[in-house]
Amino acid sequence: MANDSMALLNDILHKDEGALLQNWVDTQVNSPNFRPDRTNRQELTDHSRRFLALLREAVKAGDSDIMASSWTGVREMLDELSVNRAQQGFSPSETATFVFSLKQPVFDRLKNAAGSGVEALSWLWPTNLLLDRLGLYTTEVFQRGRERVIIRQQQELMELSTPVVTLWEGVLALPLIGTLDSARTQVVMESLLQRIVDSGASIAIIDITGVPTVDTVTAQHLLKTVAAARLMGADCIISGIRPQIAQTIVHLGVDLGTVITKATLADAFAIAMKRLGLAVHKTQAAPRRRDESAPDARPSDDRREA
């Protein structure tokens, strides 16, 4: 039965492809899910024509399992279409309509070919199943496309949120903002260690001003990062500890061990400069009020090697 039905479908797809394509595109354009702002008739016709051509080949092979190798072309086309639509912001049902809207024109033709009566129903069923499967397949791929977008954004967010800044030759700063969980610590640790290798820095300042809460897990992560940096030959200073966080750390009984901690990034930087044998001093008396509008005060010139 299934094979007969496939043969019938094959006939239909071959007989009047022009009209079928026309009907199908009409159905798509008239459906409430049509998005004139995202796509147009021309594009839709192109997609539909390609799909019909691929579908014809697949149906010709006579296999009704859409996961079979003869359906690879159709699947690839749907993959591409769904992923594109997912990225363009179509909804899943708008995407699946592409396939489901093919039902109407195909069924009309099946009806004509098979005549009326109970038998016609049995002709319809396998085709119905086939188109349903294809439609569901688009939805699945659409979902996967969306998920990929989300994952990519997550990764980007993670990389964006963990910049390693060079404060001075040999001094790195790692301003942490947001909650520290295991995955993020991993990224933080990796990027910090890599930068230590690249820049040959001997001091790293981890600034936790932007970390809202510190619990035992976060503290553990911080200590791990410090330990790893130490193994690479760099000393770590933790700065930006707010009063509440200091209280929490003590109440939780977290032992920060021998790690140097400072209240502000400036204090930490001062320590770092001292370690490197550098000092900050003024090169001249503070400029008078009038001079403040001078093009550059060049604050970096104030720092000179001791």
Added chain:
Amino acid sequence: MGEYLLVTIQVDMHDRLAMSLQDDLTSKIVSVHARGVLIDISALEMVDSFIGRMFGDIAAMSRVLDAETVVVGMRPAVAITLVELGLSLTGVRTALNIERGMELLRNLTESRGDDAGSTR
């Protein structure tokens, strides 16, 4: 290298090799009266807990034999692995590369020499 020993680990360490390194190193320290040991592990890509502990052991042994140990050139991946294994090598001094390690060793042995001189 003068009064310092330089150990470069070029191959992946396995346990037997690690043990023989310990033996060789300790006997070498004694025979050349080394004041410092520099272990370069920049070629080491994989560590396990045993190797990690071995570094700690070597440092402790050298200390007993009056030599300072500095581990240099650890790769980021190796550092992360060791920390995840819970081995932060507290007794071992580390440096980024051989140059820095040498500097550190020199400082260490000098300051120690000064201390010895002042107590005399």
